[in-house]
């Protein structure tokens with residue numbers, strides 16, 4: 001049995017091989033020359049690496065064996081890294097002091113194709129939440145090992161990284177503070193509001209449209225509005241500046257993110273609480289539970305998956321939106337992206353963009369695992385004589 | 387004793403329950419029967435104040451129900467809702483133990499009570515205690531729902547169509563179980579159904595509701611013999627009335643001396659069963675047993691006399 005997505009991945013993977021795999025540039029700013037995958041090393045290693053890559057893609061076609069498909073994806077990814085290390089050594093040989101090598105379109109396309117194959121194979125294996133957590137740990141561990149091993153240190157993005165190590169980790173922590181902190185504050189404000197909406201449908205009818213309106217403000221405009229607003233607050237209210245409230249910087253970015261987060265939190269909390277089976281609510285009331293007891297014992301536990309799904313949306317959304325914060329001096333990976341755009345330095349842009357994408361992916365997977373762990377027992381056994 | 391005094395509920399200008407008054411004696415089963423939409427559920431929910439009456443009041447042992455907060459009142463009254471309403475995220479044990487937990491019982495006491503109730507409903511505690519409701523059949527879910535209502539040994543138990551989802555055989559067994567449990571615990575039960583058969587089988591008293599009004603309240607025999615309105619007569623069913631009546635009388639009541647042959651019938655069986663046995667086996671008389679001893683016979687003419695005399 002052939003796997004249809006596997007076949008597609010194989011064709012796309014082969015097509016991607018015809019695109020330049022790496023580029024060699026004379027320095028950091030100028031555009032480089034592209035090299036195809038088979039031009040990167042001596043025939044011997046080249047053929048071997050390409051063979052492993054092709055074998056990996058071919059294994060992805062075997063629909064009946066998801067384990068083999070996962071192994072194929074892993075082999076393919078390994079081959080990609082190997083080609084990268086081969087290529088950087090060969091291309092840099094005698095190319096000058098400022099020369100830089102970077103992965104090009106072909107490499108990135110293959111990474112995406114193989115990652116999709118990996119995800120597809122893993123989905124077919126349908127691992128439980130704990131197994132998923134384990135897989136995520138293994139993948140992150142391998143990634144960390146690869147990045148710290150020095151195998152890739154000749155790549156321009158890694159050079160960009162090593163020349164800005166303190167700034168990078170500063171940006172990472174800023175980014176996490178922005179996205180996690182705004183999530184936390186949004187939850188602290190949004191959960192009670194959601195509970196209130198659940199209790200008073202009339203409040204819900206006025207609050208949700210207002211929050212939806214906030215959501216429709218484009219992010220650039222929102223950050224733009226924050227600048228004069230918080231600038232004014234910082235200037236007029238005594239002590240505000242002392243705690244960091246000013247037109248630009250962390251505070252306006254943080255507040256904008258919180259505002260964006262409110263709708264998913266409030267709406268999902270109200271929807272989650274309302275999703276409790278009416279008969280269970282009635283029974284809870286009938287046995288003499290107070291509103292708080294019903295909330296704690298019945299409605300919150302049963303609505304938790306939907307509430308967490310709201311927090312998941314917020315977290316992933318905020319990790320992405322926090323990039324824009326770089327524009328108003330909020331820090332985070334966005335700072336690299338905008339600096340890179342100013343200097344037309346692709347590597348610097350990637351140094352901001354790639355970790356952001358990775359953070360969002362990891363956050364999404366982690367929250368999915370949490371949602372799965374809180375799923376109530378809904379397995380239904382078919383009606384049988386008692 | 388529960389006194390329901392001129393209680394009404396008006397929704398949008400229309401009375402769902404219209405000035406209903408009745409008294410329920412302690413230790414009896416009162417079955418409220420009526421067609422769909424006749425206000426049975428609404429009446430029941432006003433007793434534990436899940437619904438506040440538009441007018442009228444309810445007194446339990448002389449105390450007006452509005453004299454305490456609603457949730458305190460409800461903790462003292464067992465309530466099995468229409469459709470089991472089990473908490474899907476709690477095990478059977480936690481579901482049954484919900485009210486004892488609210489009342490602050492100790493873990494051991496609650497656990498013992500849960501096992502006792504599961505036993506009572508013929509469900510093996512070791513097998514069912516830790517299951518989730520989704521892992522039970524419909525009938526088992528309903529029995530757990532009833533067990534949960536009984537858990538804190540409430541003096542008053544309100545049950546809204548508790549046997550709705552059961553097939554006829556299990557249903558008859560559940561009814562017999564409920565009777566037995568009620569007799570041993572001496573609890574007061576108000577039970578809603580739209581099945582007259584169930585009402586006659588279970589009730590010490592039957593209350594018939596029609597369009598929000600209580601049209602008749604009496605013993606099953608009274609309801610069958612003297613239906614107050616055409617509606618009640620209709621509910622009782624014209625041609626079935628003699629048979630329903632016979633089902634209320636035990637063989638022991640008309641046992642007489644004399645010979646009879648063939649398979650005997652138990653003294654606790656109803657005359658309806660005896661009639662059925664006579665017709666099926668073509669006999670005019672059946673031996674009657676109590677325990678292992680034959681105590682006499684029951685004859686077809688005697689059964690017929692009962693059906694005529696009372697109908």
Ligand SMILES: Nc1ncnc2c1ncn2[C@@H]1O[C@H](COP(=O)(O)OP(=O)(O)OP(=O)(O)O)[C@@H](O)[C@H]1O
Nearest residue numbers: 397398402420421422423424425426427428429580
């Ligand atoms: N919350 C409510 N708002 C408006 N009308 C209601 C409400 N609850 C019940 N009613 C109406 O009151 C009447 C009686 O309803 P109730 O639920 O007491 O009937 P029931 O006898 O229990 O019926 P069933 O046998 O179908 O359960 C119905 O006409 C119903 O539509």
Ligand SMILES: [Mg+2]
Nearest residue numbers: 426427468546
């Ligand atoms: Mg009803």
